[in-house]
Amino acid sequence: xxxxxxxPSRDICQRGTSLTIQCQVDSQVTxxxxxxxxxxxxxxxxxxxxxxxxxxxxxxxxxDKFPISRPNLTFSxxxxxxxxxxxxxxxxxxxxNLSGNTIYFGEGSWLTVV
Amino acid sequence: xxxxxxxxxxxxxxxxxxxVIKCTYSDSASNYFPWYKQELGKRPQLIIxxxxxxxxxxxxxxAVTLNKTAKHFSLHITETQPEDSAxxxxxxxxxxxxxxxxxxxxxxxxx
Numbered sequence: 001x002x003x004x005x006x007x008p009s010r011d012i013c014q015r016g017t018s019l020t021i022q023c024q025v026d027s028q029v030t031x032x033x034x035x036x037x038x039x040x041x042x043x044x045x046x047x048x049x050x051x052x053x054x055x056x057x058x059x060x061x062x063x064d065k066f067p068i069s070r071p072n073l074t075f076s077x078x079x080x081x082x083x084x085x086x087x088x089x090x091x092x093x094x095x096x097n098l099s100g101n102t103i104y105f106g107e108g109s110w111l112t113v114v
Numbered sequence: 115x116x117x118x119x120x121x122x123x124x125x126x127x128x129x130x131x132x133x134v135i136k137c138t139y140s141d142s143a144s145n146y147f148p149w150y151k152q153e154l155g156k157r158p159q160l161i162i163x164x165x166x167x168x169x170x171x172x173x174x175x176x177a178v179t180l181n182k183t184a185k186h187f188s189l190h191i192t193e194t195q196p197e198d199s200a201x202x203x204x205x206x207x208x209x210x211x212x213x214x215x216x217x218x219x220x221x222x223x224x225x
Contacts, residue, residue: 042203043158043215092157103148103205103213105157 002027004106006093012112018081021109023093028073031096033103034066038089046091049076083113116141118206120216128224133194135219137204138186144206147180147187152201152218161202162189194223 003026013019023032032049047055047068055068070076080087093106117140127133139147145166150158164171164178164187171178175194180187187206191198201220207213 042217045213102160102163104160105150108157 001097001102001104002029002095004093004095004104006106006109008109009107010110010112012114013083015084015113017083018079019083019111020077020079021091021093023076023078023106025074025095029095029097030073032070032076033094033096034068034076034078035092035094035105036089037092037108043092046078049078080111083111085113087111088113116144116206116208116212116214118204118214118216120204120219122219123217124220124222126222126224127194129194129196131194133191133198133221133223135189135202135204135221136186137188137206137216138184139206139214140185141206141208142182142185143208146207146213147178148205149176149178149189150203150205150215152203154200158203191221194221196223196225199223 005024007022034046035043046061047057049070051070067079090108092108120137148163151161152158177190201218204216
């Protein structure tokens with residue numbers, strides 16, 4: 001499976017600020033995704049990061065709040081904008097393997113908003 | 115869209131016993147069903163998956179069964195060990211950007 005690196009791994013953020021999370025994969029992948037996992041909850045898909053075009057957002061998530069970039073086939077960023085305590089979550093980057101349909105997760109970024 | 119329900123939410127077993135976690139899905143077009151294990155403070159790790167063209171798959175102490183007619187699939191862990199304690203998530207999808215996760219099952223294996 002691909003090696004997926006996320007930065008930062010953890011951060012404590014002030015209310016009203018924005019934070020950008022980076023996801024780097026050690027090989028080219030077609031599909032990259034961003035998930036959110038709120039404390040004690042399941043995983044929710046935020047958006048699909050499309051290379052060279054705008055991300056595809058799931059219901060309940062909007063570009064102004066979660067802008068995403070994907071400049072190439074190995075890298076993506078997710079920004080959490082104008083943060084509030086409700087944004088305290090784990091944010092996970094994930095990729096599809098080359099044979100398709102298998103999703104692997106990065107180590108996650110644990111964000112706490114105070 | 116797809117809706118995945120997972121039961122039970124918590125499960126406690128004695129070491130050496132078997133554990134079974136069940137999930138149901140709503141979209142009959144779903145064709146891929148992975149299971150993830152998440153230990154405290156760590157990312158979800160894929161432990162086993164099954165595609166709709168098979169009914170059962172086994173990997174050592176872990177097995178997954180799929181009933182397409184009834185739209186349910188289950189995870190079976192035999193000879194449980196304390197290190198099996200974690201939260202387990204099932205998921206279903208018909209294409210990768212449509213994967214939906216169950217709510218999770220917290221498994222505790224008591225020594």
